[in-house]
Amino acid sequence: MKKIVWLLILVAPLLLKGWYVDNFIYHYTGTRLLGFTQVLFNDAVIYGGILILLYLSLLPTMMRWLAALLRLAALLLFAVYIIDYAIIVNFNTHLALGDAIKYADYSYKYIQQIYGLSDFGVLALTVLVLAVPLYFSWVRFKSINPYVKKWPIFLILGLPLAAAFADNEKYAHAWIYKNVIDYNLTILSEAAPYSTAYVDAFSFQEHINCQTQPAQTKNVIILMVESLSAYQSRYFSGIHDWTPNLDAIARQHQAFNNFYANGFITEDGEVALLTGLQPLYPPSSYTDDGGTSFYSFYNIKDSLPNILKQQGYKTEFLTTADLEFGNTGVWAKSIGFDYMEGHDQPEYDKWERFHFEAAPDEALYLRALARVDNNKNNKFLLFIKTVSSHHPYINPENKEKSESAAITYTDKQLGRFYNQLQDRGFFNNGILLIVGDHHSMTPLKKAEVELYGQYNASAKVPLVIADGDQPASVESNQYQQIDVFNSLQGLAVGKQCYSDWKGVLFGEAKTPPKYIIHRRGDNRDMVSIFGENEEFLVKLDGDNTRVTSRLPAEQTVRQLLVDKINALRIARAKWALTQSAETSD
Numbered sequence: 148m149k150k151i152v153w154l155l156i157l158v159a160p161l162l163l164k165g166w167y168v169d170n171f172i173y174h175y176t177g178t179r180l181l182g183f184t185q186v187l188f189n190d191a192v193i194y195g196g197i198l199i200l201l202y203l204s205l206l207p208t209m210m211r212w213l214a215a216l217l218r219l220a221a222l223l224l225f226a227v228y229i230i231d232y233a234i235i236v237n238f239n240t241h242l243a244l245g246d247a248i249k250y251a252d253y254s255y256k257y258i259q260q261i262y263g264l265s266d267f268g269v270l271a272l273t274v275l276v277l278a279v280p281l282y283f284s285w286v287r288f289k290s291i292n293p294y295v296k297k298w299p300i301f302l303i304l305g306l307p308l309a310a311a312f313a314d315n316e317k318y319a320h321a322w323i324y325k326n327v328i329d330y331n332l333t334i335l336s337e338a339a340p341y342s343t344a345y346v347d348a349f350s351f352q353e354h355i356n357c358q359t360q361p362a363q364t365k366n367v368i369i370l371m372v373e374s375l376s377a378y379q380s381r382y383f384s385g386i387h388d389w390t391p392n393l394d395a396i397a398r399q400h401q402a403f404n405n406f407y408a409n410g411f412i413t414e415d416g417e418v419a420l421l422t423g424l425q426p427l428y429p430p431s432s433y434t435d436d437g438g439t440s441f442y443s444f445y446n447i448k449d450s451l452p453n454i455l456k457q458q459g460y461k462t463e464f465l466t467t468a469d470l471e472f473g474n475t476g477v478w479a480k481s482i483g484f485d486y487m488e489g490h491d492q493p494e495y496d497k498w499e500r501f502h503f504e505a506a507p508d509e510a511l512y513l514r515a516l517a518r519v520d521n522n523k524n525n526k527f528l529l530f531i532k533t534v535s536s537h538h539p540y541i542n543p544e545n546k547e548k549s550e551s552a553a554i555t556y557t558d559k560q561l562g563r564f565y566n567q568l569q570d571r572g573f574f575n576n577g578i579l580l581i582v583g584d585h586h587s588m589t590p591l592k593k594a595e596v597e598l599y600g601q602y603n604a605s606a607k608v609p610l611v612i613a614d615g616d617q618p619a620s621v622e623s624n625q626y627q628q629i630d631v632f633n634s635l636q637g638l639a640v641g642k643q644c645y646s647d648w649k650g651v652l653f654g655e656a657k658t659p660p661k662y663i664i665h666r667r668g669d670n671r672d673m674v675s676i677f678g679e680n681e682e683f684l685v686k687l688d689g690d691n692t693r694v695t696s697r698l699p700a701e702q703t704v705r706q707l708l709v710d711k712i713n714a715l716r717i718a719r720a721k722w723a724l725t726q727s728a729e730t731s732d
Contacts, residue, residue, distance in 0.1 A: 157197075157225075161190055164232045168324050171590055185324040193228055193326050197221045231327040237538060238588040240411075240668050241322070241330045249439060250473075320601070322669045334671040339689035340430045341717060351714035355646045358656050362641030364458065365614075366522075366577040368515075368529045368568075369631070371416055372557060373536045375583030377404075377607040378595045379554050384607075386594045389554040392562025393581065396611055401620050401653070403610040407627045407677065408585045411605070411668030413532070414440050414473055416584030416628060421482060421530065422447045423632030423649070425664050427674065427712065429720035430689055440473035443723040445481045451632050452483035452528060458639045461485055461525045465515055466532035467495060467505035484530075488514065499543065505534035507543035508557055512564040519571065533557065538588055550589065565613070574615035580631060583608030588668070602675045602682050606665040612652065624659035625677060626650050648711065662708070664715075676708050685712050 165183040172182035200221035204214040231242040322330065341349075375393075377383040382394035383404050409419040415426035422444060429443050447453075452462035463486040470476030470489035479487050490504040494514055498506035515531050522529075535543055540553035561581070568579060586605050595604040610626065627650070634652040637643030645651045647661040665675040673695070676683040684696040685708060692713055694705040 160225075160229050160232050161186070161194060164190070164235070167232075167236060171323055172320065182324055185321075189324050189326045189329065190228070193224065193328070197224050197228075200224070227327060235323060239590050240588070240671075241325070242327055243334065243671060244331050245671075320669070336686065336688040337672045338430050339687070339691070341689050341713070341720070345690045346717055349713065349717060351710045353646055353648060353711070353714075355644050357642055357644040359642050360637070360654055360656065362458075363638050364526050365638070366527050366529075366573070367455070367460075367635060368519075368531065368573075368577065368579045369420060370531045370561070370564075370579060370581045371413075371420060371533070371584050372561065372581065373413065373533050373584060374538070374587040375536065375554075375557070375581075375608055376587045377406075377583075377599075377609055378592055378604075379587075380609055383609045384595070384598060386592065386598070387551070389551050390558040390609075392558045392565070393609065393611065395562070396565055396581065396613060397609070399619055400614065401612040401617055401622065403612075403622045403626050403652070405623050405625045406582075406608060406610040407603075407606040407625065407663050407665060408583060408608045409606075409628045409664060410666040411585050411588075413584045414475070414478075415666055416582075417475075417478075417532070418444050419628035420582070420631050421452065422450045423629050423636065424719075425629065425715050426666055427664065427715045427719065429716050429723055430687075431720075431723070440475070441478040443719040443726075445478060445726060447482050450482035451635060452485075454636050455526075455528045455639055456483060456485070459526055460528050460639075461522055462528045462530075463487070463518055463522075464530045464532075465511065465518065466490075466534065467492075467507070467511045467514075468503040468532065468534045469505070472503055486518075501535070501541065501543060502537055502539065503534055505537075508533050508535040508560040509543070509563075512560055512567075515564065516567055516571075519568070519573065532584075535560070536587075550587070574613060577615070579613040581609070581611040581613070582628065582631065583610075585668075600682065602665075602684070603677060605667070605669070606663075606675065606677070610652075614653070617653065622652075625663055625679065626652060626659055627663045630660065662711070664712070674712060676712075683708055685709060687712070687716075 165186040168186050169179065169182035172185075173179055198221075200217045203209065204217035204221070206214075209217075227242065234240060234242045325333065375390075378386040380386075380390040380394055380397075381388040382390075382397050382402070408416055410416060410426040418424060418426040418441065424444065424447070426444075431442065456462055462484050464479045464484040465488045466475075467490055468475070469491075470479070470487065476487055476489060490500070490506065492514065494517075495506040495510055498510045500506060511531065511533060515529065518529060519527075536553050536557040539548070540550045541548050542552035542556040544556060545552070565579070568574065568577075573579070586608060591601070591604050595607070598604070599607055610631070630650040630652050633645070633649045634643070634654070637651065637656065638654070643651055643654060643656040645656060645658045645660075648664070650660040651658045659679075661679060663677040665677065667673050667675055672687050674685045674687060676685060681700065682696070683694055683700070683705075686693050686695045692709055694700075694708055
C-alpha cells in the first residue's frame with residue numbers, strides 16, 4: 148500500500164500537467180491526447196533523472212551521506228517540476244531562471260501576503276517544508292539489490308529515450324509542453340550578446356515625421372488597470388460582460404478597439420506608457436543586473452513626468468501596491484515623478500490588505516480624488532496603478548475568488564471613480580486615459596484566439612480616452628501603449644511626431660503605427676511584431692537575431708524588422724553601460 152501511495156505522489160504532478168496541457172491544446176486544435184503525449188515525451192527526461200537519483204540512493208553499496216545527497220537532488224528536481232507546473236497554470240508561462248532571480252528578494256513578502264503569515268508562520272512553514280525532505284533523505288530504506296531487481300534500471304534509463312518523440316517545433320504553443328530545463332535552455336538566446344564588430348558596423352535610420360500644433364495644458368490622469376484585457380469586455384470583444392462601467396465610458400468617449408500592450412508584465416506597461424520606449428531589454432547576464440526590474444530604463448530624461456514638469460506640471464505616481472516590489476518606487480523617482488504613494492500610505496491603514504500588501508481599488512481611488520483636489524490650482528499628471536485585479540483573483544467586497552468576480556469589482560470602482568471626476572468638473576480641462584497594463588496572465592481563451600489570432604490575442608488590452616472636448620468615436624486602426632506617451636508629449640509641447648513604429652492617438656496628426664512590437668511572455672526569446680495585415684515572430688539571438696515566422700514577406704521587410712529590434716536592444720545596452728559608468732564614478 149505504501150508503494151502505491153508513493154507512486155501516486157510521484158506521478159500526480161505529471162498527470163495533472165498532462166491533463167492541463169491537453170485541455171489547453173484542445174482549445175486551439177480540437178485534438179485530444181496531443182498535449183498529454185507531448186508532456187509525457189518531454190518530461191520523461193525530468194522523471195528519468197528523478198528516478199535514477201532515487202535508484203542510485205538505494206543501492207546497498209551507497210554510502211549513507213551520498214545517498215542522502217542523491218535523494219535531496221531528486222527532491223529538488225521534483226520540487227522544481229511542481230513549481231513549474233503551478234506557474235504554467237497560474238501565470239501562463241514557465242518557471243524561468245531569470246524570474247526566479249529577479250523576484251527572489253520579494254518572494255518572502257509575497258508568501259506572507261498571499262497566505263497571511265507572520266514571520267513566525269513563515270519560519271514554521273519553512274521548518275516543516277525542510278523537515279520532510281531531510282527526513283526522507285536520511286532515513287534508511289530497504290536497499291535495492293541490483294542483481295535481483297535489474298529491470299527497474301533498464302526502465303528508468305529508457306525514459307529519457309522517450310524525448311526522441313517530442314515535437315517542439317511543429318505547434319505554435321509548443322512552449323507549454325516543453326520541460327522546464329528545455330524551456331530555459333531555449334530562451335537563453337535572449338541573453339546572447341551582440342559582438343563588438345556587429346555593433347560597430349550596425350546602423351539604423353528611422354524616418355520620423357513631425358508637425359507643429361497648438362500646445363495644450365490639460366490635466367492628465369493615466370489609469371493603468373491591472374490585467375485589464377479586451378476579452379473581459381463585451382464592448383471591446385463580445386466575449387465576456389464583466390466591465391459594464393468601462394463599456395459605458397467607452398461608448399461616451401474615444402474607444403480604441405484594436406489596441407496592444409507592448410509587453411506582458413506590469414513594468415513593461417509602465418515603461419511603455421511613461422517613457423515611450425519599447426520594453427525590450429538588452430542582452431544581459433544576471434551578474435550585470437540583467438535580472439533586475441526596469442534594467443536599462445532608469446533615469447530616462449525624456450520621460451513623460453520630466454517633459455510635463457518642463458511645462459509646469461506637477462507629476463504624481465499613485466498605487467496601493469508595495470513600491471519596493473520590482474524596485475518600482477526607485478524607478479518612478481528616477482524618471483522624474485515629484486510625488487509617490489504606495490501601500491504604506493497612512494490612509495490605507497484602516498483598509499483590509501490583499502496581495503502586495505495592497506488596499507483595495509476603492510481606497511486607491513479615494514486617495515486619487517484627494518490628490519486631484521489637492522492639485523486643483525496646479526497643472527498635473529497623475530499616474531494611477533491599480534492592484535485589485537491582480538492574480539490570485541479575489542473580490543475584496545465579498546471575498547469571491549474568481550477572475551470574473553475580481554474584474555467585476557475592479558470595473559465597479561473604476562465606474563465610480565469616473566463619475567466622481569465628472570462631479571468635480573475634471574473633464575472641463577482634463578483627460579482621463581484608461582488602459583490595461585498587459586493581457587491577464589491566464590491561458591488564452593478559445594474565443595480570443597478565434598477573434599484575434601493566437602499571437603495578437605496575448606497583447607490585446609482596452610484603451611479609452613475621456614476628453615471633454617472630443618466627441619464619442621471608435622478607432623479600429625491599430626495602436627499601442629507607447630503611442631499614449633507619444634501623443635501626450637506632442638499635446639504638451641506642441642510638436643507631434645510619428646513614424647512607422649509609433650503613432651498618434653488624437654489631434655490633426657492622428658496616425659496609427661505601421662508596426663507594433665510586443666514582448667512575449669510565453670516564449671521569452673521571441674518578439675511579436677504586428678503589421679497592418681500580417682504578423683511576424685522575431686527570435687532574439689544577438690548577431691543572429693532573425694524573423695522565424697513562415698509568413699511570406701519581402702526580404703527588405705524582414706531585414707527592417709530585425710534591424711529595428713537590434714537597434715532598440717543595442718541602444719538599451721549602451722544606456723545600461725552609461726548608467727553603470729556614472730554609478731561607479
